Amino acid sequence: MIDERRETQASLYALGALPPEETREFEAALRANPQLKALVAELRGAADAMVTGFPQAAPPPVLKSRVMGAVTARAAAPTGSANVIGTESARPPGWMVWLPYALAACFAILCVVLISLGRHLREQALALREQLTERAAESDDLNSRLEQLRAQTDETGSNYERRMEDLRGDAAKRAAELQRQAVAFTNQLAREQADLKRRLGASEADATRLKREKETLEEALRGITLANNDRLNNARVGLLRPTAAGSAQTIGASVWLVVDQRGLVVLENLPALPASQNYQLWLFDPNTPGPVSGGVFASEATGAVRHLFTCTVNVRTIERLAISVEPKGGAPRPTGKFVLSSD
Amino acid sequence: MNTPVTPASALDDERLLRRIARREREAFSQLYDRYAGVLYSTAMRVLNDSNEASAVVQAVFVEIWDNSAAYEPALGRPFHWALAMTRHRAIDRLRALRRRYAFFAEITEKEVESEIPTGRNKVSTEDQAGRVRDALATLPYEQRQAIELAYLGGMTADEIAETLGQPPGTLKARIRRGMLRLRESLRQHP
Numbered sequence: 001m002i003d004e005r006r007e008t009q010a011s012l013y014a015l016g017a018l019p020p021e022e023t024r025e026f027e028a029a030l031r032a033n034p035q036l037k038a039l040v041a042e043l044r045g046a047a048d049a050m051v052t053g054f055p056q057a058a059p060p061p062v063l064k065s066r067v068m069g070a071v072t073a074r075a076a077a078p079t080g081s082a083n084v085i086g087t088e089s090a091r092p093p094g095w096m097v098w099l100p101y102a103l104a105a106c107f108a109i110l111c112v113v114l115i116s117l118g119r120h121l122r123e124q125a126l127a128l129r130e131q132l133t134e135r136a137a138e139s140d141d142l143n144s145r146l147e148q149l150r151a152q153t154d155e156t157g158s159n160y161e162r163r164m165e166d167l168r169g170d171a172a173k174r175a176a177e178l179q180r181q182a183v184a185f186t187n188q189l190a191r192e193q194a195d196l197k198r199r200l201g202a203s204e205a206d207a208t209r210l211k212r213e214k215e216t217l218e219e220a221l222r223g224i225t226l227a228n229n230d231r232l233n234n235a236r237v238g239l240l241r242p243t244a245a246g247s248a249q250t251i252g253a254s255v256w257l258v259v260d261q262r263g264l265v266v267l268e269n270l271p272a273l274p275a276s277q278n279y280q281l282w283l284f285d286p287n288t289p290g291p292v293s294g295g296v297f298a299s300e301a302t303g304a305v306r307h308l309f310t311c312t313v314n315v316r317t318i319e320r321l322a323i324s325v326e327p328k329g330g331a332p333r334p335t336g337k338f339v340l341s342s343d
Numbered sequence: 344m345n346t347p348v349t350p351a352s353a354l355d356d357e358r359l360l361r362r363i364a365r366r367e368r369e370a371f372s373q374l375y376d377r378y379a380g381v382l383y384s385t386a387m388r389v390l391n392d393s394n395e396a397s398a399v400v401q402a403v404f405v406e407i408w409d410n411s412a413a414y415e416p417a418l419g420r421p422f423h424w425a426l427a428m429t430r431h432r433a434i435d436r437l438r439a440l441r442r443r444y445a446f447f448a449e450i451t452e453k454e455v456e457s458e459i460p461t462g463r464n465k466v467s468t469e470d471q472a473g474r475v476r477d478a479l480a481t482l483p484y485e486q487r488q489a490i491e492l493a494y495l496g497g498m499t500a501d502e503i504a505e506t507l508g509q510p511p512g513t514l515k516a517r518i519r520r521g522m523l524r525l526r527e528s529l530r531q532h533p
Contacts, residue, residue, distance in 0.1 A: 004519065008518070011519045011522035011523070012499075012518060015518070015522070016493065016494065017494075017498065018500070019499050043522050046525045046526045046529055047522070047525075048426050048427075050479065050494065050525070051381060051384065051385045051388070051426065052381055052475050053472055053475030053479045054384055054388055056380055056384045057383060057384045057387045058383070059383035059396075059397060063379070063383070064372075064375055064379065066397075068368065068375075070404075071368070071371060071408040072368070074405065074408065
């Protein structure tokens, strides 16, 4: 008894449609089962018979001559095959024997030529493809470099413009600064010029004032001279100038009447002293062992002083007059610095 | 089982093969006249191209010439041997051409003009061919289509199922029923 699965396998096997993975197993079963083997034979016969039921077509008439020519050529070939039994009943003409070989040789030569040509063309195509690839790579490289150069050019131009802008800005700032400095310098010059003019004016005023005072003193002296012509013959007049320790603004003059043994000192711009100090006048006579005190006096708020003085000893010759700063009430001998002295 | 190739003709074919093995061209010519029509028709059925079918048939006969001495009767009758070679070569050529087998449903009674001698010189008589056509006509269309695609299309059952859009199990059952029915029909019309 054959089951449906085996019947199906037998049907497919007879038609040549059994999958390869099932064929081995089925053939093993086939060897072991004569009934299955008979079924396969019947099914295969039915399948083969099927082709005789198809519409029949006649082969081309020339086909038989071609087939006969082919087997004749094979029979003529010295194959020495074991399949050959006996000898040929008829030997074909020589040209028919060699014709297939000649055709085969021509075909082989043609194939060699075509293969060679094809290989050559393939090599050329490969070479051209490689060249094309290289050119494409070079083109890409050049494009890349061109892009880099463009980018560098743009960057350089941008940097140049930015640098020019910076330089213009710096130049404008420096010009403005120079202009400001020039204005400031001009203003400073104007101020200094005005200050110099003012100081010159003040100096001229001082000179004018001093000149007027001198003229006043000379006028006074002339009056004294005129009124006391005799006394003036014994008068000693001198100018008092500030020493290095005195004020440069202070100026004064002195008159000493030898006969009357009294004198007058006139001072201007004498600085004020603390309440614990006084100015003291000293007369230097070569005939006395030391300077003779001419009295003490204080400074006024206006700086102007008129000091009439006498001496406790007789002074015949006055070599020099000087004024020092002493403790309040004066001192018997000079102890402080001399601030004024006669020539 | 009776086939279009009768036992008597099979014995004649085996004698022809022995003569061919002895390189008798006359015997080869007779065998050609007996087989050429069916083998060419089979190749044409598969390839649907006269030149391709002629090339297949020529190669089959050259192979018969070369291997006639090696033929073993135990492996099958000479006609089945030649038909199997034709079918395999045609299917191989079909695959090489990357074509699919085209199934023709009609079983025509058309007589094709032929120069092949009739009668005993043919592998099958017209009566035998008529009985096969009757047997095929008893098969449903789907069974005939599946059997022919398997036999001449060189496709496995799974490939046929995929081509026809059928489940593999259904397709296999269809082939089994068709083959058994064809066998029975040929038995009943000897």
